[in-house]
Amino acid sequence: IKKTVSVLGLGRMGSALAKALVGQGYEVTVWNRTPKELPNTRSVATPQEAFKSDVVVTCLSTYDVQQPLLTNEIKTLVNLTSGTPEQARATAQWAKDNGVEYVDGVIMAVPQQIGTEQAKIFFSGSENHHVLQAFGEPVYVGEDAGLAALHDLALLGIMWATFGGYLQAVALVGSEGIAPERFTPMAMSWLNEMGTLLPEMGEETRTRQYETDVSALDINVAGLRMLTEANREQGLDTTIPQALHDLFERAQRGGHGTHSIASVIEEIRK
Ligand code: NDP
Structure with a gap:
């Protein structure tokens, strides 16, 4: 019964x-x-x-x-x-x-x-x-x-960060008249591609070996500075890119400039 x-x-x-x-x-x-x-x-x-x-x-x-x-x-x-x-x-x-x-x-x-x-x-x-x-x-x-609850919030955190990033991007391209329906397919295939990088990134956070021949943190901090500046130039809110820039820059100052993006976890864990 x-x-x-x-x-x-x-x-x-x-x-x-x-x-x-x-x-x-x-x-x-x-x-x-x-x-x-x-x-x-x-x-x-x-x-x-x-x-x-x-x-x-x-x-x-x-x-x-x-x-x-x-x-x-x-x-x-x-x-x-x-x-x-x-x-x-x-x-x-x-x-x-x-x-x-x-x-x-x-x-x-x-x-x-x-x-x-x-x-x-x-x-x-x-x-x-x-x-x-x-x-x-x-x-x-x-x-x-x-x-x-721990898994729930961890996954929702990815969702909120992704949605926040997407909305910022839609606003950025939209500030030049590009419609969301044109941009969204590009965002979707980009997200799929980015998802495939997670296993390697996860492994780096486990081994704490951040040597990279792909992309160093220095370049990404410079990129985040450009992104923040571009949003400001277009008259948009810069909370999201600025926050990421500041976090990544702290990791850079902590000695991870030549390391991979995964090294930012050292700053998050502090
Ligand atoms: P709703 O706002 O639709 O419903 C809230 C419920 O809580 C209602 O039954 C409401 O009763 C009751 N409630 C609120 N305050 C009190 C109170 N002081 N005393 C007694 N009952 C109260 O929320 P959802 O159904 O969307 O969400 C409920 C839970 O499910 C949340 O914890 C949410 O995080 C979770 N959840 C929701 C998802 C979604 O997509 N909606 C997805 C995953 C999880 P009343 O009708 O009298 O106001």
């Missing part, structure tokens, strides 16, 4: 999760602060009523709004609210102290992808992932409950 599942939080993501559970044949109970009905689910007025289910899935905006709702009546908590590794560990500790089984998950997808294999669900803590399968492809990242 399938377990009974409750979903706390029926925002954009929580609604998608509840729908996916219904689609997989689970008996689903839902609770939302602002009362909300969802087809083929049972709505309850208090979180306590939702805690009677075998599994409670939470998907609220932040840990701060979630923590006050939790009680030791919960049997298994599958926490899909985003937070920091420390917040996840504190919730895991709370769960342990209260005899609650704890799974900490992060959703690497948008609501529209939930229930498809495009949705990766990283999870840590307990290896009990049956419910997660309804949402996408579960990927276990370790026993330490903070690890799912």
Whole structure:
């Protein structure tokens, strides 16, 4: 028999999760602060009523709004609210102290992808992932409950840096009338190419051997200075190129001028 599942939080993501559970044949109970009905689910007025289910899935905006709702009546908590590794560990500790089984998950997808294999669900803590399968492809990242959040934020960091860089580039070419639809295919093939460089870069950060015959940091610092200047000349904001320039330049001053870009990690780790 399938377990009974409750979903706390029926925002954009929580609604998608509840729908996916219904689609997989689970008996689903839902609770939302602002009362909300969802087809083929049972709505309850208090979180306590939702805690009677075998599994409670939470998907609220932040840990701060979630923590006050939790009680030791919960049997298994599958926490899909985003937070920091420390917040996840504190919730895991709370769960342990209260005899609650704890799974900490992060959703690497948008609501529209939930229930498809495009949705990766990283999870840590307990290896009990049956419910997660309804949402996408579960990927276990370790026993330490903070690890799912750590991976989540690391990947989102790449996303934000990439999107920031793309938007800056669109503004830069756009300042000369070049349309995004002309520029975007170039950006996409460039990103694909850049992605292939990551394994070697990762290896350099591991061995800390930064000798290069490809491109030295000196040249990249000069390039970032040009990029910052070009954005300024076009009347654009320079926060992103300036920040990168300053970081790379600190690594250069730290003695990495002739080393590869990977050496910047020495400055980041300081
Ligand atoms: P929404 O803003 O759509 O929903 C927020 C939910 O939190 C609602 O159910 C809201 O209830 C509830 N909530 C907010 N404040 C309180 C409170 N004080 N007490 C009780 N409930 C409260 O956000 P999403 O659904 O998009 O995001 C939910 C979580 O999922 C977040 O942690 C987010 O980072 C994560 N996530 C979202 C993704 C996305 O693409 N949307 C992708 C990956 C992760 P009410 O309806 O009453 O306001």
